[in-house]
Amino acid sequence: MSSVDELWKQYKESGSKVAKDKLLVEYAHLVKYIVCRVAANLPATVDRDDLSGSGILGLIKAVETFEPERGYKFETYAGHKIRGAILDELRALDWVPRSVRQKSRELQRAYGRLETKLGRMPYDDEVREELGLSMKEYESLLSDVAPTTLISLEESMPSRETEAKELRIIDTIEDPGSENPLRELGFAEVKRILKETISNLPEKEKLVVALYHYEELTLKEIGVVLEISESRVSQIHSKAILKLRARLLQRINA
Numbered sequence: 001m002s003s004v005d006e007l008w009k010q011y012k013e014s015g016s017k018v019a020k021d022k023l024l025v026e027y028a029h030l031v032k033y034i035v036c037r038v039a040a041n042l043p044a045t046v047d048r049d050d051l052s053g054s055g056i057l058g059l060i061k062a063v064e065t066f067e068p069e070r071g072y073k074f075e076t077y078a079g080h081k082i083r084g085a086i087l088d089e090l091r092a093l094d095w096v097p098r099s100v101r102q103k104s105r106e107l108q109r110a111y112g113r114l115e116t117k118l119g120r121m122p123y124d125d126e127v128r129e130e131l132g133l134s135m136k137e138y139e140s141l142l143s144d145v146a147p148t149t150l151i152s153l154e155e156s157m158p159s160r161e162t163e164a165k166e167l168r169i170i171d172t173i174e175d176p177g178s179e180n181p182l183r184e185l186g187f188a189e190v191k192r193i194l195k196e197t198i199s200n201l202p203e204k205e206k207l208v209v210a211l212y213h214y215e216e217l218t219l220k221e222i223g224v225v226l227e228i229s230e231s232r233v234s235q236i237h238s239k240a241i242l243k244l245r246a247r248l249l250q251r252i253n254a
Contacts, residue, residue, distance in 0.1 A: 023063050024056075027078060031055035034082050034203030038090075040218040041150050046095055051086050067143050096147045104242065107131070112246035121200060121243055133226040149241035150234075157190040189251075197247045205240040208233060 004026060010019035035051045062078035110130050114122035125169075128138045198209060204226070211217045211225065219237070223230045 005068075008066075011063075012068065016240065020063060024059060027059060027063070027074070028056075030075060030078055031059055031082055034079060034086065037216060037218070038083070038086055040220070042090075042225070043095070043147070046090070046093070050089055051094070054085045054089035055082045058082035065132050080111040100144060101148055103141060107141060107145060108246050108249075110241045111243050112250055115243075115246060116250065122204075124239075139235055142238045143231060145242070146234045146238050149238045193248060193251055194244060201240055205236055205243075208236045209240050212237060 004023075007019045007023050007026070012017045013021060019038060025157055031052060035048055035055050039046065039048050052218075058081040059078055062074070062081035065081075066072075066074055066077055068074070107127075111122060114126055114130055118126070124138065128135065131138070131141075133141065198206060201209065207226070208222060212219070213223045217225070219233045220230045222233045226233065
């Protein structure tokens with residue numbers, strides 16, 4: 001039995017505070033790693049120390065609730081808890097200006113209107129015409145609303161049976177100030193709609209979603225892979241997330 005396994009045994013069998021503290025030290029690197037990955041795509045105004053503090057609370061919760069006998073890898077389980085705590089902190093900070101959120105909602109509604117009218121996802125020129133914008137103005141709008149979409153798919157939506165990594169989609173269906181659509185749609189239906197919508201995205205948008213949310217590359221790293229600028233990656237990501245949100249709201253209101 002490894003020393004880490006022995007620590008888990010001591011903590012779970014006797015509640016040893018010493019064993020718990022040693023486990024927290026053993027896995028503290030997870031907090032630093034996740035904070036760095038999340039913060040890489042956030043404005044410099046977001047304090048990393050605040051995120052680290054929340055991440056540590058997530059790690060503590062993970063140690064307290066982890067069940068080794070279920071056979072899951074702790075690093076995966078803790079990653080979900082740490083990331084969730086960090087995202088909770090970001091939402092509490094309300095770091096995105098209200099004016100930006102309003103622009104995001106307007107653009108999302110435009111996608112929804114056009115998809116209802118056309119029976120398919122709209123093209124960029126159709127969205128621009130709907131909003132009366134030039135290409136330059138449209139691209140500027142996508143850049144402006146990027147902060148509302150950067151962590152949209154970061155939170156986990158684990159299966160009901162496990163805490164294993166599955167589809168990180170919960171924030172896709174969240175709109176601050178509105179009801180959580182999960183209360184209106186069942187888990188299976190939400191998952192089905194999102195998988196269907198992602199599969200119908202244009203190839204570049206689908207690739208950016210996959211690289212950012214599943215491969216966990218930063219926007220800058222994705223830009224290197226696709227040989228485009230970081231700002232262009234951000235615009236592509238914004239379009240994809242707003243389309244996902246619009247599709248979900250359509251189904252909820254149907």
